[in-house]
Amino acid sequence: MASKLITNLPHLQNFIKRxxxxxxxxxxxxxxxxxxxxxxxxxxxxxxxxxxxxxVMFLAQVAQCYPDDEEVLEFPNEIVSLLRTQGPVLHPETRMGLLKALILLRNKNLLPPMLLIDVCFDLLRCQDKSLRKLLQLHIITDIKNINSKSKNMVLNRELQDFLSKKLLDNHAVAVKTALDVMIELYRKGVWRDKRNVNIIASACYSKVAKIMVTAIKFFVGNDEGEMEDSSDSEEEEHVNVKKAMLAIRVKKNSKKKERLNMEKVKKAAIDNNKKKNQKLSFDFSALHLIHDPQTIAEKIFKIFNKRNERFEVKLLMMNMVSRLIGIHQLYLSNFYPTLQRYLFPHQREVTKVMTYAAQAAHALVPPDDLHPVLRSLADNFVTERYSCEVMSMGLNAIRELCNRNIHAMDEDLLQDLVGYRNHRDKGVYMASRSLMTLFRQKNPELLERKTRGVPTELLKEGEVLQFGENTAKNFIPGAEILVFKTKAEDFMKDDGFGSDSNCSEDEEMEEGEENGDKDTVLDEPVEVNSTITSQEDEESESEEYDSDCDGDGENDDGETDDDNEKENTDNDEQKAQEQPVPSKTNKELKKFINEDKSSEPPKIMKKKEAISEVMKMTPTERATVASDIMSSRFLTDEDFARIDAVQAAKQVERFKNKKSSKRKREAELGEDRDVVPLSSIEMIYKKRRHDKAARMKTTLEVRQSRQKYGSTKGRMNPHASTTNREKSKAKIFDMMKHKMRSSKQKSTFQEKQSRLKLSMLRQLKNSY
Incomplete structure (x- = not known):
């Protein structure tokens, strides 16, 4: 047996390990x-x-069994020196085997990590594709295993310094591997620090185009993914629907009008919760960790102007610069005239360029720099000489740019663009009305009076800021409802889940009947989509917009809506200038604020009563009361639930309780985002044409389902004799030609004329 052990190395390896x-x-x-x-x-x-x-493989397997032998300790160094000196000359299989032996020794902690990683980068110069893949995989796995249990900050810093030096190497393969390793470690969550991100950012202006593209794609190439919706967020949406359901029941209305108003409040509450719970799938934390974004943006833009790269690479550079400008609020004045050169309908990938133009806009960019871009979009896209799809995309791009900097638009251009709200094409007028809705919310003064819409309580509380102006509030809007004592369960009850919700709704109905209240409560939650999905909804919204935008009808008192609105605004300005005597509402507020001093317990109001009192207050009174509340107490979850309910009611409550309009409140355009999605530019409300395969599939399905051609009556008796018409089809021509001759004689003048015309055309054709 002993003689066999010398030649049978796997058996000997097994015995030595035992x-x-x-x-x-x-x-x-x-x-x-x-x-x-x-x-x-x-x-x-x-x-x-x-x-x-x-x-070599035998010694690598059993080396850990004899850790004190000097010969065994020198064994890894001999393999390392062999690979360094003879690496490119070795046979590919032998070189791969020696590398696997070193990896095995490293996994058994018989080789320091820095030594093996240095050898790996030396072997990258070998022309062996499979070897390079193994080297890169080992480097990533080894660094990941080092940081699996605890972060070794000293070793990580040494490794990062080593990889940053390799980025300056002359060998392109080594540079590309070092960059790929750092990017993969960031994505795996191993090196997610500022140092790693800034080392990767230094490769964005490399001389090698492939390395530069890889680094830029790391920052801008994470656009694909799905929205993450948790079950908790869905439950919170239904809870907030119940919170806002009683907000509109401030005054007595008919059942139909009450139901419509409650649906508005439900829709507003659900939209607000979606915005809060919505988590972007994009991962832009790397862009936020850059130390000097201004320098990087200027260097990339300089490369963009000097180098003659492919158009796809130029698009990546434009995307990178625009995101840096938008996220870090940089100022790069020459970037906007450069974008104008690509803003033409015939330009390739023009929708992406329009997206980059919107991304590069932020609140601190001077309007004089953005206005030429806006004018180029309007002149080159929003014209009748192009198709309706081009006009729709131009209007969408203008809307996204103005959403980030509202001061870039002037009044004359806005009136021209809003004039397309009555265009014949659906995509054009929907894009124009979305632009009008944006300015209704952010700066209604630029719109004409008839297109400003009905002012709401929430709109009146906001202020139109000038360019560069920034206001910080010392209170949370909506906190004024906390001055009234209400039942916590009115705001925190479930909505349509289980028996508890049914019991709570029954109690509300009983209270309503005792008070003589005939309001109806909707049990089923309303599902609201952020975009318009069905054609019927779009048509109904367009009709409602028409009634708001162009309707100058009179009220029951004989006065127009514009006159009423003007009177209300004048009264509000007059009240704001004067200092009125404290009203009954102010006295009640002071009573609730100083409730600790009073001996009598405060009155517990119902939800609709509290919201009704909030609606009676002016914006100045609400700000005063909310600031007092914020300075005197800590807010709980129940308090935030009350704030959400009153804010949802303000979004649909007309200013000063004017008569409700038939307009359905359109969902607010999204807040400022780091990145403008391409779908917002290409959002065209038009039915897409099916391709040939889809049309053939639909045709075959219809053919199988429909009946055959012919009379639907059929024969009563299938064995009955045939008719004269059927018999004539089987007869020879000589027996039927006299009937054909008689039919020609009975033909009309028009039939004879058409036959003559065809005959003459045939003769003419044969003559040539």
Whole structure:
């Protein structure tokens, strides 16, 4: 058996791992064979030596069994020196085997990590694709295993310094591998720090185009993904629907009008919760960790102007610069005239360029720089000489740009663009009305009086800021409802889930009947989509917009809506200038604020009563009361639930309780985002044309379902004789030609004329 152990290395390896000391002599003899085989191998390293490879793998497997032997400690260094000196000359299989042996020794902690990583980068110069893949995989796995249990900050800093030096190497493969390693470690969450991100950012202006594209794609190429919606957020949406359901029941209305108003409040509450719970799938944290974004943006833009790269690479550079400008609020004045050169309908990938123009706008960009871009979009896209799809995309791009900087638009241009709200094409007038809705919310003064819409309580509380102006509030809007004592369960009850919700609704109905209240409560939650999905909804919204935008009808009192609105605004301005005597509402507010001083317990109001009192207050009174509340107490979850309910009611409550309009409140356009999605530019409300395969599939399905051609009556008796018409089809021509002759004689003048015309055309054609 002992003689077989010398040649049968797997058996010997098994025995040594079980009892190392008993088989020390066999191990030493095999080590002597390895030394002799190494000297022979050095004489012809390019040849494939399978015996030498087996000895190396055997020693790598059992080296941890003899950690105190000096010969074993020198074994890894000998393999490292062999790979460094003879690496490019070695046979590919032998070189791969030696590398696997070193990786095995590193996994057993018999080799320091920095030494093996340095050897790996030396081997990248070999022309072996499979070897390079193994090297990159080992480097990533090794660094990940080092930081699996705890972060070794000293070693991580050494590795990052080493990789940053490799980014400056002359060998393009080594630079590309180092960059790929750092990007992969960031994505795996191992090196997610500022140092790693800024090292990757330094490769964005590399001289090698492939390396530059890889680095830029790391920052801007994470656009694909799905929205993450948790079950908790869905439950909160239904809870907030119940919170806002009683907000509109401030005054008595008919059942139909009450139901419509409650649906508005439900829709507003659900939209607000979606905005809060919505989590973007994009991962832009790397862009936020850049130390000097201004320098990086200027360098990339300089490369964009000087180098003659492919158009796809230029698009990546434009995307990177626009995102840096938008996220970090940079100022790069020459970037906007450059974008104008690509803003033409015939330009390739023009929708992406329009997206980058919108991304590069923010509140601190001077309007004089953005106005030429806006004018280019209007002149080159929103014209009748182009198709309706081009006009729709131009209007959408203008809307997204104005959403980020409202001061870039002037009044004359806005009136021209809003004039397309009555266009014949659906995509054009929907895009124009979305632009009008944006300015209704952010700066209604630029719109004409008839297109400003009905002012709401929430709109009146806001202020139109001038360019560069910024106001900080010392209160939370909507906190004024906390001055009234209400039942917590009115705001925190479930909506349509389980028996508790049914019981709570029954109690509300009983209270309503006792008070003589005939209001109806909707049990089923209203599902609201952020975009218009059905054609019927779009048509109904367009009709309602028409009634708001162009309707100058009179009220029941004989006065127009514009006159009423003007009177209300004048009264509000007059009240704001004067200092009125505290009204009954102010006295009640002081009573609730100083409730601790009063001896009598405060009155507990119902939800609709509290919201009714809030609606009676002026914006100045609400701000005063909310600031007092914020300075005197800490807010709980129940308090935030009350604030959400009153804010939802303000979005649909007309200013000063004017008569409700038939207009359905359109969902607010999204808040400022880091990135403008391409779908917002290409959002065209038009039915897409099916391709040929889809049309053929639909045709075949219809053919199978429909009946055959012919009379639907059929024969009563299938064995009955045939008719004269059917018999005539089987007769020879000589028996039927007299009937055809008689039919020609009975033909009309028009039939004869058409036959003559065809005959003459045939003769003319044959003559040529």
């Amino acid at each position: 009892d190392p000391e008993s088989y020390r002599e066999e191990f030493e003899s095999q080590f002597v064979y390895y030394v002799d085989a190494l000297e022979i191998f050095k004489l012809s390293p390019s040849n494939k030596d399978f015996k030498f490879y087996e000895l």
